[in-house]
Amino acid sequence: MRIKNKFLEETGGNIRSEKELFLFTTITLFVIIFIIDFFSVSILNLVDINSYVKKNLQIRAYLEDSLTDSGIKSVIRDIQNLKDVKSIKYISKETALKNVEKSLETKLNYSENPLPNALQIEIYSIENIDKISSFIRNEPGIVEVDVKSNFLKKISKFIDEINGSFIFIFIFLLLIIFILIVNLIHTTIRQRKKDIGLMYWLGAELLYIKIPFIIESMIATVIATIFSSAIFLVGYIYIKNKIEQLGMFIVLPEISKIGFGLFLVFLLTLLVTGIASYFSIILYLRSCED
Secondary structure (H helix, E strand, O other), X not given: OHHHHHHHHHHHHHHHHOHHHHHHHHHHHHHHHHHXXXXXXXXXXXXXXXXXXXXXXXXXXXXXXXXXXHHHHHHHHHHHOOOOEEEEEEEOHHHHHHHHHHHHOOOOOOOOOOOOOEXXXXXXXOOOHHHHHHHHHOOOOEEEEEOOHHHXXXXXXXXXXXXXXXXXXXXXXXXXHHHHHHHHHHHHHHHOHHHHHHHHXXXXXXXXXXXXXXXXXXXHHHHHHHHHHHHHHHHHHHHHHHHHHHOOOOOOOOHHHHHHHHHHHHXXXXXXXXXXXXXXXXXXXXXXXX
């Protein structure tokens, strides 16, 4: 307990003696962590969009009005036997009309329903969408097939490319963060090299020199992360609520997933800070020996 109190007293003394440098370090870490929070959430959002697109690959097939119930079942059975077909939902013309009225928020008066019966077909993969749509077009009882294969392929390709780019940027950003943290710690060491060198030459134990320095870096990281994550999370919740109020169709990750992502960023930054602090002070002490 005495050793623990000694470390904490030394850490507190270091912070008080270099308030401006500690504040500068904390603010810089705040900016760094906020940037990585942004890219982390962007990657999570991209993953959700990609997942949403892949889960909502649909083909709409319109049926002949003269097709009987047994004929409809036969068409469904033939399509269901295809390898990449996930599910098939029959939408009657009556249901389709109700859906249109609901979306338009008005009652449509028709002596005869002009909408056709249809099949909503979900598929697993976009790679075979052209093959599946071609098969459906040639199926007896099908009058038209609505599939935006080129658009879906472009969307899927775009998401994959962006996903790869974001991962590259994320890794590059981690490298930049590591370099910035090391530079910050080196600056701190240069500012306090007289105190560190004096303690070293007076025979202070290496543990006594290293631990307070590492604790100080950790404290700066924790403070920066708390403020960064809090501001980011409040802003995200505000934007998400506004989007929902406006009824805009935008895929955004759930708050719980964002919170977990921010927590992982916190652990990652804490780990990088600890490693950078440890090796920076070790390298400096070795230079003192030389």
